[in-house]
Amino acid sequence: MRTLRSVASWLMPVVPESRVAILRTVLYLIVIIDIHLFVRDPIPLSRNPELYRPLLMERLFHLPPPSVPLTIMLYLILVAGCLLVAANVLPRLAGWVVAVAFTWWTAIGMSYGKVDHDHLALVVALWVLPTVGVIADRWRSVERSAQAGWALKCIQISVVFTYFLSALTKIRSGGWSITSWPESSILLWAIIRRPHGLGQFLLPYPELLHVMQWLSFTAELTAVIVLWLRGRALLAAAVFWMGFHVFTLAFLYIHFAPTAICWLAFAPLERLGPWLRRIKAGRRQRTGRRAPRHAVAVLGDHPIDSSG
Amino acid sequence: MGERVRAISPASFAWRIAASVLGIGLLLNGSLRMSDDAWPFGPQSQYAFSPASDATIVITRVEGLLADGRRIDLPLRVETAGISRAEIEARIPEITTDPSLLRSVADGWTSRHPAEPPLLRIWLVQDQTQLVAGGVGRTRAVELATWGLPA
Numbered sequence: 001m002r003t004l005r006s007v008a009s010w011l012m013p014v015v016p017e018s019r020v021a022i023l024r025t026v027l028y029l030i031v032i033i034d035i036h037l038f039v040r041d042p043i044p045l046s047r048n049p050e051l052y053r054p055l056l057m058e059r060l061f062h063l064p065p066p067s068v069p070l071t072i073m074l075y076l077i078l079v080a081g082c083l084l085v086a087a088n089v090l091p092r093l094a095g096w097v098v099a100v101a102f103t104w105w106t107a108i109g110m111s112y113g114k115v116d117h118d119h120l121a122l123v124v125a126l127w128v129l130p131t132v133g134v135i136a137d138r139w140r141s142v143e144r145s146a147q148a149g150w151a152l153k154c155i156q157i158s159v160v161f162t163y164f165l166s167a168l169t170k171i172r173s174g175g176w177s178i179t180s181w182p183e184s185s186i187l188l189w190a191i192i193r194r195p196h197g198l199g200q201f202l203l204p205y206p207e208l209l210h211v212m213q214w215l216s217f218t219a220e221l222t223a224v225i226v227l228w229l230r231g232r233a234l235l236a237a238a239v240f241w242m243g244f245h246v247f248t249l250a251f252l253y254i255h256f257a258p259t260a261i262c263w264l265a266f267a268p269l270e271r272l273g274p275w276l277r278r279i280k281a282g283r284r285q286r287t288g289r290r291a292p293r294h295a296v297a298v299l300g301d302h303p304i305d306s307s308g
Numbered sequence: 309m310g311e312r313v314r315a316i317s318p319a320s321f322a323w324r325i326a327a328s329v330l331g332i333g334l335l336l337n338g339s340l341r342m343s344d345d346a347w348p349f350g351p352q353s354q355y356a357f358s359p360a361s362d363a364t365i366v367i368t369r370v371e372g373l374l375a376d377g378r379r380i381d382l383p384l385r386v387e388t389a390g391i392s393r394a395e396i397e398a399r400i401p402e403i404t405t406d407p408s409l410l411r412s413v414a415d416g417w418t419s420r421h422p423a424e425p426p427l428l429r430i431w432l433v434q435d436q437t438q439l440v441a442g443g444v445g446r447t448r449a450v451e452l453a454t455w456g457l458p459a
Contacts (some may be wrong), residue, residue: 008321008325011324011328045395047390047412051391051409051412055345055346057346057348107348110347113395113398115344116354117353117354119348120335124331143312143313146321161335165335165338165339165352166352166353166354168336168340168352169353170356172340172351173357174357174358180358185361186355186358188439189359189363189365192365192367193367203444
C-alpha cells in the first residue's frame with residue numbers, strides 16, 4: 001500500500017498550476033509553428049491519393065482518406081484551436097479538439113511511407129494538457145494541484161521515453177544485441193544520405209563515429225534517470241540533451257525540435273511571471289517612480305523541483 | 309503564495325493511474341513488438357538499424373527532361389515537388405512496377421515551376437555508395453524507372 005502511494009505521489013506531484021498555464025501558451029503556439037515547419041506536408045500529400053497507406057490508427061477508427069478539403073479543414077481547426085488554448089481560453093474543449101486534430105494531421109503526414117519519431121512528447125502533451133482544465137488567473141495562478149503534476153509528469157515521461165525507447169528499438173533491430181547498433185556504420189550511412197551538414201568532415205573518421213554511436217546509445221539507454229534528477233543535476237541533463245539535438249542538427253540535418261521543446265515540462269516555468277514583474281518593477285524604480293509594493297513580492301520563488 | 313491546493317477526487321486519481329499504466333504499456337509494446345504502422349505507439353525506429361561495414365548506401369533522386377532539352381534534378385522536397393525523398397523511397401517497388409506513379413513528382417514540380425518548359429520524361433535514379441571495411445568506397449548512379457509524360 002505504501003509503495004502504491006509513493007508511486008502515485010511520484011506520478012501526480014502537487015505543482016503550481018501556473019506552470020501548466022505557461023506551458024500551454026508555449027506548446028500550442030509551437031503546434032502552429034509545427035504545422036508550417038515540421039509536419040507541413042499533409043495538404044500537398046493529400047493530392048496524391050494513390051500513395052496513401054493508412055496507419056493502424058486510421059484503419060481502426062475508419063478515418064476517411066485525406067483530401068484537400070479535409071486537410072485544409074484540419075489546418076484551420078488547428079490554428080483556431082491553438083490560439084484559444086494558448087490564451088488559456090476553453091482549455092478543455094479547444095484542447096481536446098486540438099488533440100484529435102493534431103493527432104490526425106500528424107498521422108496523415110506519416111501515412112505516405114515515412115514515419116517520424118520526434119512527435120511523441122508533443123502528441124502526449126496535447127492529450128494530457130486538457131485534463132488540467134481551467135486554471136484560474138492563468139499565468140498568475142497561485143493554486144497548486146496533482147492534476148497539473150500528472151500532466152507534466154506524462155510529458156516528462158514521454159520526453160525521456162523518446163530516447164529510451166529508441167535505444168530499445170536499436171537493441172531489438174540488431175537481433176537483441178547491445179553492440180550491433182553502436183558498432184554499425186549507421187552514422188556514416190546517415191551522413192552520406194544527408195550530405196549537407198557538418199557531418200561531411202567526419203566521413204574520414206569511422207572510428208570516431210563509432211565512439212559517438214556508443215555515447216549516444218548509452219545516453220539514450222539511461223535517459224530514464226532524468227525523471228529522478230533535481231536541481232542542478234536536472235539542469236545539466238537538460239543542457240546535455242539540448243547539446244545532443246544541436247549536434248544532430250548541425251551534423252546530420254536531423255532536428256528533434258518538437259521533443260526538445262517539451263523539455264520545458266521539466267522547468268520551473270512558474271518563476272517566469274514573478275521574474276518579469278521584478279524586472280519591470282526594477283526598471284520603474286531606476287526611472288525614479290516607486291514600484292507598487294505588491295509587484296515586488298516574489299510570488300513563485302519555490303525550489304526548482306517543488307514536487308511532493 | 310502557491311499554498312492553495314486543488315482537490316482531486318478518487319475517481320480522477322484512479323483514471324490517471326490507469327491511463328499512465330496503459331500508455332507506458334502501449335509504448336513498451338510498440339517498441340518491443342510493433343512496427344511503424346502502430347504510430348504513435350510504434351517503435352522509435354528512426355536510424356535504429358545497423359548497416360554493415362560493407363553496406364550499400366543509396367540516395368534516391370528524380371531527374372527530368374525538359375522540352376528545351378535540359379535534363380535536371382527535381383529536388384524531392386515538399387516545397388519543390390510536393391513530396392519528399394523518403395516518401396518516394398518507401399514506394400520504390402511500386403514505382404518500378406508502375407512508373408506512372410512518378411506522376412505525383414511531375415505534377416508537384418510542374419505546378420510549382422510554371423515558368424519552366426514542360427517536362428517530357430522523368431527518371432527515378434539512385435546514387436549507390438559502397439562502404440568498404442567501414443569506410444567510404446565508390447559511388448555509381450543507377451536508373452530504376454523512367455516514365456514519359458503523356459503529351
